[in-house]
Amino acid sequence: MSDPASRDGGPLERPISRRRLLAAGALGGVGLATGGSAVALQQSRDVLAPDHATHHDMMAVGDIRPGAFDPGAFLTAFDYGRESRLPSGQVLREYELVAEDREIEVAPGVFYPAWTYNGQVPGPTIRCTEGDRIRVRFVNRGSHPHSVHFHGIHPANMDGAFEMVPSGGSYTYEFDAEPAGLQLYHCHTVPIKRHIHKGLYGVFIIDPKDGLPPARELVMMMNAFDTNFDNENEVYAVNTVAFHYQKYPIRLHREELTRVYLVNITEFDLLNSFHLHGNFFRFYRTGTNRERFEWTDVATLAQGERCVLEFTYKHTGPFMFHAHQSEFAELGWSGIFDVREAPHV
Amino acid sequence: MSDPALAAADAVGAGRARRLPLWALGLGPLLLLALLVALFLRAGPVGVFTQAFPPVEELTIERIALPEPGLVEITVVNGGPEPVTVAQLFVDDASWVHSLSGSRTLGRLERRTIRVPYPWVEGEPHTVTLITSTGLTFSGTVNVAVETPRPDARYLSTFALLGTYAGVIPVLLGLLWLPFLRRLERRWLDFFLALTVGLLVFLGVDALTEAFALSARVAGAFQGGGLVLLGLVGTPLLLAGIGAHRKSHGKARGGLYVATLVAIAIGLHNLGEGLAIGSSYATGEIALGTFLVIGFLIHNTTEGLGIVAPLGNERPGLARLLLLGAIAGIPTVIGAWIGGFSSSPVWTTLFFAIGAGAIVQVVHELGKLLVRGREGSFLSPLNTAGVLAGLVLMYATGVLVGA
Numbered sequence: 001m002s003d004p005a006s007r008d009g010g011p012l013e014r015p016i017s018r019r020r021l022l023a024a025g026a027l028g029g030v031g032l033a034t035g036g037s038a039v040a041l042q043q044s045r046d047v048l049a050p051d052h053a054t055h056h057d058m059m060a061v062g063d064i065r066p067g068a069f070d071p072g073a074f075l076t077a078f079d080y081g082r083e084s085r086l087p088s089g090q091v092l093r094e095y096e097l098v099a100e101d102r103e104i105e106v107a108p109g110v111f112y113p114a115w116t117y118n119g120q121v122p123g124p125t126i127r128c129t130e131g132d133r134i135r136v137r138f139v140n141r142g143s144h145p146h147s148v149h150f151h152g153i154h155p156a157n158m159d160g161a162f163e164m165v166p167s168g169g170s171y172t173y174e175f176d177a178e179p180a181g182l183q184l185y186h187c188h189t190v191p192i193k194r195h196i197h198k199g200l201y202g203v204f205i206i207d208p209k210d211g212l213p214p215a216r217e218l219v220m221m222m223n224a225f226d227t228n229f230d231n232e233n234e235v236y237a238v239n240t241v242a243f244h245y246q247k248y249p250i251r252l253h254r255e256e257l258t259r260v261y262l263v264n265i266t267e268f269d270l271l272n273s274f275h276l277h278g279n280f281f282r283f284y285r286t287g288t289n290r291e292r293f294e295w296t297d298v299a300t301l302a303q304g305e306r307c308v309l310e311f312t313y314k315h316t317g318p319f320m321f322h323a324h325q326s327e328f329a330e331l332g333w334s335g336i337f338d339v340r341e342a343p344h345v
Numbered sequence: 346m347s348d349p350a351l352a353a354a355d356a357v358g359a360g361r362a363r364r365l366p367l368w369a370l371g372l373g374p375l376l377l378l379a380l381l382v383a384l385f386l387r388a389g390p391v392g393v394f395t396q397a398f399p400p401v402e403e404l405t406i407e408r409i410a411l412p413e414p415g416l417v418e419i420t421v422v423n424g425g426p427e428p429v430t431v432a433q434l435f436v437d438d439a440s441w442v443h444s445l446s447g448s449r450t451l452g453r454l455e456r457r458t459i460r461v462p463y464p465w466v467e468g469e470p471h472t473v474t475l476i477t478s479t480g481l482t483f484s485g486t487v488n489v490a491v492e493t494p495r496p497d498a499r500y501l502s503t504f505a506l507l508g509t510y511a512g513v514i515p516v517l518l519g520l521l522w523l524p525f526l527r528r529l530e531r532r533w534l535d536f537f538l539a540l541t542v543g544l545l546v547f548l549g550v551d552a553l554t555e556a557f558a559l560s561a562r563v564a565g566a567f568q569g570g571g572l573v574l575l576g577l578v579g580t581p582l583l584l585a586g587i588g589a590h591r592k593s594h595g596k597a598r599g600g601l602y603v604a605t606l607v608a609i610a611i612g613l614h615n616l617g618e619g620l621a622i623g624s625s626y627a628t629g630e631i632a633l634g635t636f637l638v639i640g641f642l643i644h645n646t647t648e649g650l651g652i653v654a655p656l657g658n659e660r661p662g663l664a665r666l667l668l669l670g671a672i673a674g675i676p677t678v679i680g681a682w683i684g685g686f687s688s689s690p691v692w693t694t695l696f697f698a699i700g701a702g703a704i705v706q707v708v709h710e711l712g713k714l715l716v717r718g719r720e721g722s723f724l725s726p727l728n729t730a731g732v733l734a735g736l737v738l739m740y741a742t743g744v745l746v747g748a
Binding site: 112 | 430439462477478479482
């Protein structure tokens with residue numbers, strides 16, 4: 001295990017080293033004892049024996065190879081494409097998606113022979129505004145035929161369902177972005193199940209014309225990997241790497257509006273979910289209607305469903321977020337929001 | 346050799362070969378083979394073998410021990426042709442931290458112990474899954490979690506007692522039939538010899554079944570099937586060889602000799618049985634209930650009868666009889682001791698196969714004893730009934746153990 005402490009200090013991620021957690025455990029607390037959680041620590045002392053298993057035991061060992069896909073950067077990486085104007089004045093956004101076979105690391109030391117868009121799983125998050133003209137040049141450098149099927153309103157031949165792009169071929173998808181909301185894209189080549197669980201999917205955000213309130217925005221795609229190809233998932237995560245945000249918590253500021261774009265692309269399991277600790281969120285289904293939302297702390301989504309979640313933290317400290325299917329949580333789909341006071345300006 | 350041309354070639358070859366020393370002729374092919382292997386390894390395999398086939402990974406979980414509350418210890422061996430890297434570990438579908446006794450990458454035939462701080466629950470099943478760097482998974486299950494016994498005085502005495510009940514006492518009880526057997530007519534004595542054949546055949550098949558079942562859990566490279574074959578064929582050959590040696594040195598091959606062989610065969614079988622009992626107990630697969638011990642007591646008493654049956658016409662001393670009982674019974678104790686602490690399917694398989702093989706030889710010897718002085722009339726109605734009675738007796742008393 002390379003020492004995660006040496007990767008300290010990023011604005012987004014602050015590693016919790018096992019040593020520190022063990023030290024916290026030795027004090028008699030239950031895990032996740034980082035700065036600002038003194039109250040929780042004290043209380044737990046009376047409830048649990050010091051040797052009781054803690055969240056840092058339920059964890060992957062080691063670290064992923066540096067230099068490969070970075071789930072920390074993916075959270076806030078939005079691809080707005082190459083922007084220009086059509087003669088009509090309409091905004092044109094041009095993107096390129098390249099399908100290629102690539103081995104990816106889905107948990108420290110566990111490599112998976114994925115099919116990817118642009119070498120990463122999930123593919124790049126494509127973002128635009130309602131009414132923009134979208135032009136996506138798709139090149140298939142993979143070993144199998146593929147396509148790109150965007151969710152949204154568009155002509156039949158732009159749907160990626162029938163026009164399969166052979167290995168070595170290309171296709172250009174062009175349509176107007178509608179409706180505003182949280183969409184996704186994925187390969188629609190048969191057998192679809194395999195083309196999806198091998199990694200051909202990504203998030204597609206269409207912002208409303210009048211915009212959204214400013215917020216800290218995070219993209220989370222709930223995915224899973226059937227590493228031994230027995231039609232059951234072995235590893236679960238948001239954004240591919242198991243336990244990544246538990247090991248490198250996502251830093252948030254107290255009282256800052258946070259907006260999570262949550263998409264479920266998990267194969268084989270009927271449902272996946274997102275549960276937030278110590279807080280409630282506004283649950284906007286598909287992100288299509290700002291007026292209608294639910295005030296809750298568990299968002300449950302079937303495959304292909306997505307939602308926008310908005311919340312602000314009242315308290316500082318480490319707060320877990322994870323699938324409320326405990327099995328998924330314990331196989332990798334767990335993370336931590338590290339909520340701090342906002343720096344004074 | 347009838348073909349003159351071949352005979353001539355042979356003669357020429359023989360003439361040439363005579364100039365070389367004998368050892369060179371014997372080792373020549375081996376040296377060439379070694380050279381070929383070295384060349385193959387050095388020059389790299391020929392094109393066809395270097396295809397990017399997915400590596401054939403094979404990990405075998407040999408043992409899952411629960412040495413103390415909150416700790417699981419897994420013994421794993423790489424029985425496949427390629428090195429395997431253990432990337433992560435799940436217990437009951439939860440990713441769990443753990444440490445290995447060495448590098449995460451296991452070379453061929455390498456073993457590791459993996460320690461997992463997992464809060465296992467007494468009396469419940471737990472499944473451990475290893476996930477390799479290529480995403481393949483290998484699982485092992487503890488059917489009923491109980492703390493693995495430590496090699497302390499209490500454990501040793503528990504198994505000494507169990508072994509005594511299951512092995513020593515019943516055999517000694519069976520030996521008490523000797524005075525009864527002595528007063529029987531020859532044909533009834535033969536009936537009991539035939540009954541012994543039945544008992545042993547049953548035990549032999551039982552041992553062989555166990556050996557095959559266990560061989561499935563042996564890591565591929567150790568070839569479970571091969572182990573069974575070694576024990577099953579090697580043991581009778583070895584015993585027959587010893588017998589032939591004794592005969593050539595003018596030693597007696599009477600009833601006592603056969604009785605000793607029967608005791609050895611039963612002892613070997615019981616060693617395997619002890620190993621199985623010990624390791625099953627240690628991994629929580631059996632509970633040592635009163636019923637099981639009573640079952641063994643009744644079931645194994647018939648083994649004592651088997652030992653004394655060949656002694657119908659002999660007058661061995663008491664010490665000799667006790668020795669026979671010890672040979673047959675005490676291995677249960679030893680097996681249980683070993684099996685509780687460190688059992689590998691390799692050894693358990695081998696000992697069951699050896700037990701089965703010993704029985705093959707003993708049945709052969711008993712058969713010879715039965716036809717002695719007769720015109721090969723082994724299958725008299727009474728003898729046939731004896732064999733059948735032996736089988737049925739073992740089956741009926743076996744129900745008690747199997748329950």
